Amino acid sequence: MIAPRDVPELDDATHMRGALGTVTHGGRIRNNPDGSGDYTGGVDLVVHADVQTIGGEQVAVPLDEDGLLLYTFYANLAAARTAVEAHGIDTTAIFPMAAAWNPAVSPLLEFAPADNAAYATGANVFMLLPDGDDRDVPVLANEGVIFHEFGHAILHLLMTHDPGAPPLVIDPAVESHYWQASLHEGFADTLATLLLDDPRFIDASLDLPLRHVDDDHAVVDDSMLPSTRMSTDLSQIADDPYPLGTVYASFAWDLREATDPDTALVIVLDAIARWAPQGASDMDGTVYLSCLLQAADDAGLGDAACASNEARFALLGVPCP
Numbered sequence: 046m047i048a049p050r051d052v053p054e055l056d057d058a059t060h061m062r063g064a065l066g067t068v069t070h071g072g073r074i075r076n077n078p079d080g081s082g083d084y085t086g087g088v089d090l091v092v093h094a095d096v097q098t099i100g101g102e103q104v105a106v107p108l109d110e111d112g113l114l115l116y117t118f119y120a121n122l123a124a125a126r127t128a129v130e131a132h133g134i135d136t137t138a139i140f141p142m143a144a145a146w147n148p149a150v151s152p153l154l155e156f157a158p159a160d161n162a163a164y165a166t167g168a169n170v171f172m173l174l175p176d177g178d179d180r181d182v183p184v185l186a187n188e189g190v191i192f193h194e195f196g197h198a199i200l201h202l203l204m205t206h207d208p209g210a211p212p213l214v215i216d217p218a219v220e221s222h223y224w225q226a227s228l229h230e231g232f233a234d235t236l237a238t239l240l241l242d243d244p245r246f247i248d249a250s251l252d253l254p255l256r257h258v259d260d261d262h263a264v265v266d267d268s269m270l271p272s273t274r275m276s277t278d279l280s281q282i283a284d285d286p287y288p289l290g291t292v293y294a295s296f297a298w299d300l301r302e303a304t305d306p307d308t309a310l311v312i313v314l315d316a317i318a319r320w321a322p323q324g325a326s327d328m329d330g331t332v333y334l335s336c337l338l339q340a341a342d343d344a345g346l347g348d349a350a351c352a353s354n355e356a357r358f359a360l361l362g363v364p365c366p
């Protein structure tokens with residue numbers, strides 16, 4: 046459904062400038078081997094829009110699909126920031142954030158996911174790609190996708206306190222690199238599903254039941270574990286961090302079903318606060334899981350967390366507190 050939205054953060058709707066940052070066209074996002082990144086060369090955008098009076102309000106109505114996608118992205122990012130701030134996370138350091146409409150990305154294969162929106166960790170920049178397929182909701186306009194991508198920015202902020210810092214582990218030859226990738230996807234989906242209270246936000250855009258967090262996802266065999274993925278996937282490009290990440294997001298959804306979305310997210314954030322000092326040097330999902338179990342137990346949800354641990358993570362062998 047297309048409907049007017051109030052986006053006070055967007056000061057200049059013609060040039061996509063506002064409190065969240067500026068969206069520019071083209072340019073290049075560079076993802077360097079040392080984990081740093083940058084975005085350069087974007088040029089000013091011009092969104093063609095008609096200003097109409099709807100319900101007594103002045104509304105900018107974009108005249109093409111690109112404009113509609115960009116306005117929707119900005120509104121969804123604003124909503125994600127507001128929802129995260131409501132949980133006591135100070136996102137000041139992230140904004141203003143650059144966003145790149147249809148940029149070049151190098152090295153190209155680093156960024157060849159199916160996604161049409163991505164957050165480049167280390168560069169603190171959003172990459173936005175037009176959607177070539179005919180979907181109910183283009184990926185870029187899917188609220189959950191933007192919340193998910195913002196989740197990468199938030200986890201990086203919580204772990205490093207610096208949005209411009211490189212990822213904590215940049216060496217694909219070590220196991221924690223693969224934990225990092227999965228824990229990031231797990232947290233990004235946790236944030237999106239809990240803040241929107243929607244375990245299947247992806248459905249509006251993609252037929253991807255493997256990403257539903259209210260299903261029976263579990264660590265079923267070694268192939269999902271970083272130790273095995275490291276030895277079988279010689280390049281990080283071939284690695285798939287999502288299956289293991291989805292188990293973590295499903296664990297958080299179990300907590301939501303035992304209580305409510307806000308309480309579940311408070312527990313996850315508490316777990317990250319306990320884990321971050323230990324995880325900063327060596328990402329490890331078993332350490333994080335024990336922090337999650339402890340945080341849930343302290344919040345009075347030990348039984349639900351322990352049942353989820355047994356159903357989903359038995360293979361990791363992390364004991365309940």
Ligand SMILES: [Zn+2]
Nearest residue numbers: 193197230233
């Ligand atoms: Zn992601």
